[in-house]
Amino acid sequence: MRTARVQDLLGLLHGWYPPDQAEEWDNVGLQVGEATAAVEKLMIALDPSAAAVAAASAAGARLLVTHHPLLFKPLRRLTPDDPVGGVIWTAVRDGVAIAAAHTNLDVAADGLNRWLAARLDLLEAVPLQPAVGHLVKLAVFVPTAHAESVADALFAGGAGQIGAYDQCSFRVAGTGTFRPGPGTAPFIGEAGRREQVEEVRLETIVPQRRLPRVLEKMLKAHPYEEVAYDLVPLANELPGVGLGRIGRLAEPVALAAFAARVKAALGCSSLRLVGVPERTVAKVAVCGGSGAGLIHEARRRGAEVLVTGDVKYHEARLAEDLGIALLDAGHFATERLAVEELAERFRAGAAERGWRLDVVVFEGDRDPFVVY
Structure with missing residues (x-):
């Protein structure tokens, strides 16, 4: 070891x-x-x-x-x-x-809010506010005979991950044209003459943080002196990533009874309840720490109660007006x-x-x- x-x-x-x-x-x-x-x-x-x-x-x-x-x-x-x-x-x-x-732990697919949802026995829990961005689509044009070696380099650098699948790409064949200029040393053809080459458009997806490494490996593996490629920022939702969680209870329960369950599960000495204690709740949103900023989103997604911490007076009034219950178990207990x-x-x-x-x-x- x-x-x-x-x-x-x-x-x-x-x-x-x-x-x-x-x-x-x-x-x-x-x-x-x-x-x-x-x-x-x-x-x-x-x-x-x-x-x-x-x-x-x-x-x-x-x-x-x-x-x-x-x-x-x-x-x-x-x-x-x-x-x-x-x-x-x-x-x-x-x-x-x-x-x-x-906050990178807060939004992670297997992070704080997933753990909080699991601790409260929420079923089918998904991010309350899904995260977007941080992904780039990379398209590179490669001579057909070199497509596999360039793809291997991209994957080795960290490209091609989609959820639980890796080495994901898309390829389409076509014809590339170019004319090497004076002083060039082309891999195919000769200076001053336009060439036509059978190429593959190779597309994959890259996390922004891995882009420098992926490009370095791609350029090293690519046979061309000048490599043609596109980078397109994406606004896709990241699978399982986002702030908070929303799910359902196995059986509907009175708000007061659910509050007692939350108190026991999180080991907090007390909590604050906003709403009618006798009200029945089944769909629950959670956000560890300070999550009252998600009241509108929780209500929009159909949650009947939001479990979080650090709720302020006017946020409690807002929840009353929107008809969504709040359980403030505290910043410490929810994290x-x-x-x-x-x-x-x-x-x-x-x-x-x-x-x-x-x-x-x-x-x-x-x-x-x-x-x-």
């Missing part, structure tokens, strides 16, 4: 939760630390708090992966007496790297489940790769709110 490095574990994290699927305002990935540092113990926490960093250091964990990022905006100064600066100061001093998976789920993913990922890695969770995470 070999020891993993910070960058190895980030590779796993980014493979599951691509950084380009995070919101533009978000800051995910490595926040503090050295990418090449060896990691034999990894700690998972909800927040990059001073207590979490201290616990990681005491446990010998050289990487702390959190849901919430430590850094959202540039620092004007770095001093140990500042709340954020103090965490950075301690982490660097003790050799603890810090990385985050935030805390991600910690153990992430730990399990890292354990499985390390075992598959033969890495010597102990994965632990920070036991000191607590909801900052106490209800009297």
